[in-house]
Amino acid sequence: MSITRRRVLLQGGVISAGLIASSIPGMVAVARAQNRQLPLRRSLQGLAWNDPIIATYRDAVGIMKKMSTSQKFNWIKLSEIHGSSAGFKFCPHGNWYFLPWHRGFTATYERIVRHLTKNNDFAMPFWDWTANPRMPQVFLSRRTPDGKTNWLFVTDRGVQRTWPRTRPMPSNIVGQNVLNTILAATPYEIFGTSRPRGQNSLDPSWVTRRTGTQGVLEATPHNNVQNNIGGWMPTPSSPRDPIFFMHHSNVDRIWDLWT
Protein backbone atom coordinates (compact mmCIF):
# COMPACT_ATOMS: atom_id res chain seq x y z
CA MET A 1 0.00 0.00 0.00
CA SER A 2 1.38 3.37 -0.92
CA ILE A 3 0.78 6.22 1.50
CA THR A 4 -0.02 9.43 -0.33
CA ARG A 5 0.27 12.90 1.13
CA ARG A 6 -3.51 13.04 1.51
CA ARG A 7 -3.57 9.85 3.51
CA VAL A 8 -0.79 11.11 5.77
CA LEU A 9 -2.76 14.30 6.34
CA LEU A 10 -5.95 12.45 7.19
CA GLN A 11 -4.24 10.05 9.52
CA GLY A 12 -2.24 12.84 11.13
CA GLY A 13 -5.47 14.77 11.75
CA VAL A 14 -7.18 11.82 13.35
CA ILE A 15 -4.21 11.06 15.53
CA SER A 16 -3.81 14.59 16.89
CA ALA A 17 -7.54 15.03 17.50
CA GLY A 18 -7.53 11.79 19.46
CA LEU A 19 -4.59 12.86 21.56
CA ILE A 20 -6.08 16.25 22.38
CA ALA A 21 -9.36 14.60 23.35
CA SER A 22 -7.61 12.29 25.74
CA SER A 23 -6.18 15.41 27.45
CA ILE A 24 -2.51 14.48 27.47
CA PRO A 25 -1.05 17.63 29.10
CA GLY A 26 1.51 18.29 26.34
CA MET A 27 -1.09 18.13 23.61
CA VAL A 28 -3.45 20.44 25.49
CA ALA A 29 -0.57 22.90 25.66
CA VAL A 30 -0.11 22.55 21.90
CA ALA A 31 -3.82 23.20 21.33
CA ARG A 32 -3.66 26.30 23.53
CA ALA A 33 -0.57 27.54 21.75
CA GLN A 34 -2.39 27.22 18.45
CA ASN A 35 -4.95 29.74 19.64
CA ARG A 36 -2.37 32.48 19.88
CA GLN A 37 -0.17 33.72 17.07
CA LEU A 38 2.77 31.34 16.83
CA PRO A 39 6.13 32.83 15.92
CA LEU A 40 7.00 32.10 12.32
CA ARG A 41 10.22 30.33 11.34
CA ARG A 42 12.23 32.64 9.14
CA SER A 43 14.97 32.15 6.59
CA LEU A 44 18.43 32.53 8.02
CA GLN A 45 19.41 34.51 4.97
CA GLY A 46 19.67 38.21 5.74
CA LEU A 47 19.56 37.77 9.54
CA ALA A 48 22.53 39.68 10.94
CA TRP A 49 24.70 38.31 13.77
CA ASN A 50 22.93 40.69 16.18
CA ASP A 51 19.40 40.04 14.92
CA PRO A 52 17.29 39.11 18.00
CA ILE A 53 16.55 35.67 16.54
CA ILE A 54 20.22 34.84 15.99
CA ALA A 55 21.28 36.44 19.29
CA THR A 56 18.62 34.42 21.14
CA TYR A 57 19.78 31.14 19.62
CA ARG A 58 23.45 31.94 20.27
CA ASP A 59 22.69 32.85 23.90
CA ALA A 60 20.69 29.67 24.42
CA VAL A 61 23.42 27.46 22.92
CA GLY A 62 25.93 29.21 25.23
CA ILE A 63 23.73 28.57 28.28
CA MET A 64 23.36 24.90 27.34
CA LYS A 65 27.07 24.44 26.62
CA LYS A 66 27.94 25.88 30.04
CA MET A 67 25.50 23.61 31.92
CA SER A 68 26.90 20.70 33.88
CA THR A 69 26.07 17.20 32.65
CA SER A 70 23.73 16.77 35.62
CA GLN A 71 21.46 19.50 34.19
CA LYS A 72 18.83 18.27 31.81
CA PHE A 73 19.41 20.87 29.09
CA ASN A 74 23.17 20.29 28.94
CA TRP A 75 24.18 20.60 25.27
CA ILE A 76 26.03 17.30 24.97
CA LYS A 77 23.53 15.34 27.04
CA LEU A 78 20.62 16.52 24.91
CA SER A 79 22.47 15.58 21.72
CA GLU A 80 22.82 12.03 23.06
CA ILE A 81 19.07 11.55 22.55
CA HIS A 82 20.05 11.51 18.87
CA GLY A 83 23.30 9.60 19.23
CA SER A 84 26.87 9.62 20.54
CA SER A 85 30.26 8.06 19.82
CA ALA A 86 28.56 4.76 20.69
CA GLY A 87 26.27 5.15 17.64
CA PHE A 88 22.72 6.31 16.97
CA LYS A 89 20.39 6.19 19.93
CA PHE A 90 16.78 7.14 19.15
CA CYS A 91 17.08 8.91 15.83
CA PRO A 92 15.62 7.04 12.88
CA HIS A 93 17.43 7.19 9.54
CA GLY A 94 16.48 4.95 6.64
CA ASN A 95 13.03 4.76 8.15
CA TRP A 96 9.75 6.57 7.45
CA TYR A 97 9.90 7.96 11.00
CA PHE A 98 12.90 10.03 9.89
CA LEU A 99 10.84 13.16 9.15
CA PRO A 100 8.42 13.11 12.10
CA TRP A 101 11.13 12.23 14.61
CA HIS A 102 13.40 15.10 13.52
CA ARG A 103 10.42 17.46 13.44
CA GLY A 104 9.79 16.67 17.09
CA PHE A 105 13.47 16.91 17.97
CA THR A 106 13.85 20.32 16.31
CA ALA A 107 10.64 21.60 17.95
CA THR A 108 11.94 20.42 21.32
CA TYR A 109 15.09 22.52 20.96
CA GLU A 110 13.00 25.46 19.75
CA ARG A 111 10.98 25.29 22.98
CA ILE A 112 14.08 24.88 25.13
CA VAL A 113 15.56 28.02 23.54
CA ARG A 114 12.36 29.95 24.39
CA HIS A 115 12.39 28.57 27.90
CA LEU A 116 16.05 29.40 28.62
CA THR A 117 16.02 32.89 27.11
CA LYS A 118 12.42 33.85 28.01
CA ASN A 119 12.08 34.97 24.39
CA ASN A 120 8.76 33.49 23.32
CA ASP A 121 9.04 35.11 19.90
CA PHE A 122 11.85 32.75 19.00
CA ALA A 123 11.28 30.29 16.15
CA MET A 124 14.08 28.15 14.72
CA PRO A 125 15.27 29.76 11.48
CA PHE A 126 15.88 27.53 8.47
CA TRP A 127 18.94 27.39 6.26
CA ASP A 128 17.52 27.29 2.74
CA TRP A 129 20.54 25.73 1.04
CA THR A 130 18.80 25.77 -2.33
CA ALA A 131 18.54 29.57 -2.32
CA ASN A 132 21.72 30.14 -0.26
CA PRO A 133 24.12 27.25 -0.78
CA ARG A 134 27.04 28.76 1.17
CA MET A 135 27.50 28.05 4.87
CA PRO A 136 25.66 30.78 6.82
CA GLN A 137 28.05 33.50 8.04
CA VAL A 138 26.74 33.63 11.61
CA PHE A 139 28.12 30.13 12.25
CA LEU A 140 31.59 30.74 10.87
CA SER A 141 33.61 32.98 13.17
CA ARG A 142 35.07 32.08 16.52
CA ARG A 143 34.00 35.45 17.95
CA THR A 144 31.12 37.81 17.29
CA PRO A 145 31.95 41.25 15.84
CA ASP A 146 31.71 42.72 19.38
CA GLY A 147 34.38 40.31 20.60
CA LYS A 148 32.25 37.79 22.49
CA THR A 149 32.30 33.99 22.14
CA ASN A 150 30.31 32.85 19.13
CA TRP A 151 28.58 29.76 20.53
CA LEU A 152 27.44 28.84 17.02
CA PHE A 153 31.03 28.07 16.04
CA VAL A 154 32.32 24.54 16.71
CA THR A 155 35.29 24.69 19.08
CA ASP A 156 35.38 21.11 20.31
CA ARG A 157 38.88 19.73 20.44
CA GLY A 158 39.72 17.64 17.39
CA VAL A 159 36.33 18.26 15.75
CA GLN A 160 36.20 20.98 13.15
CA ARG A 161 33.93 21.60 10.22
CA THR A 162 35.82 21.07 6.99
CA TRP A 163 33.62 22.65 4.30
CA PRO A 164 35.28 25.80 2.90
CA ARG A 165 33.27 28.89 3.82
CA THR A 166 33.45 30.34 0.33
CA ARG A 167 32.36 27.23 -1.54
CA PRO A 168 28.66 26.68 -2.28
CA MET A 169 27.07 23.28 -1.70
CA PRO A 170 26.95 21.65 -5.17
CA SER A 171 23.73 21.99 -7.13
CA ASN A 172 23.45 18.22 -7.61
CA ILE A 173 22.85 18.09 -3.84
CA VAL A 174 20.81 21.20 -3.08
CA GLY A 175 19.85 22.72 -6.45
CA GLN A 176 16.37 23.58 -7.66
CA ASN A 177 16.28 20.45 -9.83
CA VAL A 178 16.84 18.31 -6.77
CA LEU A 179 14.11 20.17 -4.90
CA ASN A 180 11.72 19.73 -7.83
CA THR A 181 12.37 15.98 -7.86
CA ILE A 182 11.75 15.82 -4.10
CA LEU A 183 8.48 17.75 -4.33
CA ALA A 184 7.26 15.73 -7.31
CA ALA A 185 7.45 12.44 -5.41
CA THR A 186 3.83 11.71 -4.49
CA PRO A 187 4.06 8.50 -2.43
CA TYR A 188 5.24 9.40 1.06
CA GLU A 189 7.67 6.49 1.12
CA ILE A 190 9.42 7.77 -2.01
CA PHE A 191 9.46 11.35 -0.78
CA GLY A 192 10.18 10.78 2.91
CA THR A 193 11.87 7.33 3.15
CA SER A 194 10.14 3.98 3.34
CA ARG A 195 9.02 1.96 6.33
CA PRO A 196 11.64 -0.41 7.76
CA ARG A 197 11.69 -3.75 6.00
CA GLY A 198 9.05 -6.12 7.34
CA GLN A 199 7.31 -3.64 9.64
CA ASN A 200 4.12 -5.37 10.75
CA SER A 201 3.03 -3.42 13.83
CA LEU A 202 3.22 0.03 15.42
CA ASP A 203 5.50 -1.23 18.18
CA PRO A 204 7.95 1.60 19.03
CA SER A 205 10.89 -0.71 18.40
CA TRP A 206 10.32 -0.15 14.65
CA VAL A 207 11.21 3.53 15.01
CA THR A 208 14.93 2.90 15.35
CA ARG A 209 15.31 0.19 12.70
CA ARG A 210 17.23 1.61 9.77
CA THR A 211 16.22 -0.86 7.10
CA GLY A 212 13.96 1.29 4.91
CA THR A 213 14.95 2.86 1.60
CA GLN A 214 15.93 6.50 1.93
CA GLY A 215 13.86 8.96 -0.09
CA VAL A 216 15.52 11.67 -2.16
CA LEU A 217 15.11 14.29 0.59
CA GLU A 218 16.93 12.20 3.18
CA ALA A 219 19.49 10.65 0.84
CA THR A 220 20.46 13.66 -1.22
CA PRO A 221 20.40 17.10 0.43
CA HIS A 222 19.93 15.90 4.02
CA ASN A 223 22.80 13.39 4.07
CA ASN A 224 25.20 15.20 1.77
CA VAL A 225 24.95 18.64 3.36
CA GLN A 226 25.78 16.98 6.70
CA ASN A 227 28.60 14.93 5.19
CA ASN A 228 30.05 17.97 3.45
CA ILE A 229 30.03 20.21 6.51
CA GLY A 230 32.19 17.72 8.38
CA GLY A 231 33.06 17.86 12.08
CA TRP A 232 30.15 16.49 14.13
CA MET A 233 27.66 16.66 11.28
CA PRO A 234 28.37 13.31 9.52
CA THR A 235 28.31 11.46 12.88
CA PRO A 236 25.56 10.30 15.27
CA SER A 237 26.61 13.29 17.44
CA SER A 238 25.48 15.71 14.71
CA PRO A 239 23.25 17.79 17.05
CA ARG A 240 26.44 18.94 18.79
CA ASP A 241 26.89 21.31 15.86
CA PRO A 242 24.39 24.18 16.31
CA ILE A 243 23.88 24.36 12.54
CA PHE A 244 22.12 20.97 12.76
CA PHE A 245 18.83 22.57 13.81
CA MET A 246 18.72 25.15 11.03
CA HIS A 247 19.53 22.38 8.56
CA HIS A 248 16.71 20.25 9.97
CA SER A 249 14.37 23.22 10.16
CA ASN A 250 14.80 23.42 6.37
CA VAL A 251 14.17 19.69 5.91
CA ASP A 252 11.04 20.20 7.99
CA ARG A 253 9.98 23.17 5.83
CA ILE A 254 10.37 21.05 2.67
CA TRP A 255 8.10 18.42 4.23
CA ASP A 256 5.55 21.17 4.83
CA LEU A 257 5.92 22.41 1.23
CA TRP A 258 5.36 18.89 -0.06
CA THR A 259 2.25 18.47 2.09
Ligand SMILES: [Cu+2]
Ligand atom coordinates in the same frame (compact mmCIF):
# COMPACT_ATOMS: atom_id res chain seq x y z
CU1 LIG B 1 19.18 12.32 12.75
